[in-house]
Amino acid sequence: MKILVTGINGRFGIAIARLAAERGHEIIGVSRSGWPDAQPLPPGVTSLKLDTADIPAMTELMQGCQGFIHTSGLHGSHLKTHTLGDFLDINVTQVGRLLSAAHSVGLNRVCLSSTLQVHCGYTQRASGSMILEESLPPRGDTAYSISKRTMEILGEEIARVYGLSVVSLRLGAFGYLDDAALGPKLLNLAISASDAARAAYLAVEKSGFQGEAIIVAPSSPFRQPDIAEGLLNPEVVVERYYPGAIAILQREGLPVTAAQFSSVCSIRRARLLLGWEPQLTFESWLRLKGWTGASPQPENH
Structure with a gap:
């Protein structure tokens, strides 16, 4: 398959x-x-300015x-320098033009990059502490x-009116840290960059x-009572599910905190619609250590 990807340098x-x-x-x-000049261009990839x-x-x-996988646009890092109007111009109006262009040439499979912040906000507090689902x-x-x-x-309206196959991925945080440093962040809102990329491929394959919006986030065994307890005693909850994990986290200098219980995500829809499952999980990270x-x-959400 030949796939057009925007924001190839991000x-x-x-x-x-x-x-x-x-x-x-x-x-x-x-x-x-x-x-990026410092990185070799992978095989099968052509990069254009x-x-x-x-x-x-x-x-x-x-x-x-x-x-068509659309990843470019304004992101959270632009909040201090751009207005709401700027965000709407680039992340909405310009996307509309691109989707119209795709329809005009018969390009019918589209993946749009969205964010978990739609659910939990920039501070991860807007939703309250809960199991997030679509x-x-x-x-x-x-x-x-x-x-x-x-x-x-x-995207949902374009899919309905023009008949395009459109998916919006509500992506967890990724790419800010090396996989080895993710540790406890894999308990709730962080995923590996390669897991995010696999979801995008599945969306166009x-x-x-x-026009479905799909959460792409870590798998978690935690239930709602665990979230409430974890806000007060995070180590107790993690140790209950992963005996011996706290010692490993302390050794690695990666303490578990209440932030890992701000919310957890249901990825049931990603499994059902995309066939996606994260390859890097908190458990697999622990086993590497x-x-x-x-x-x-297994969680029931």
């Missing part, structure tokens, strides 16, 4: 590019600054592509999350989506 774009050969796809990647606002050029690139009302709290939620609605305990009971 954390998400680079992760997608690195999996191109493994997935057996040809990637045409675009960004305003091009591929192009502003996605150049719709005629983007339309030309879309011809012959079977998939059926819950949005609780964004910044121009970034507002624009991403609006983008999701646009499959078809028939109707020598943990030999029994696996906790």
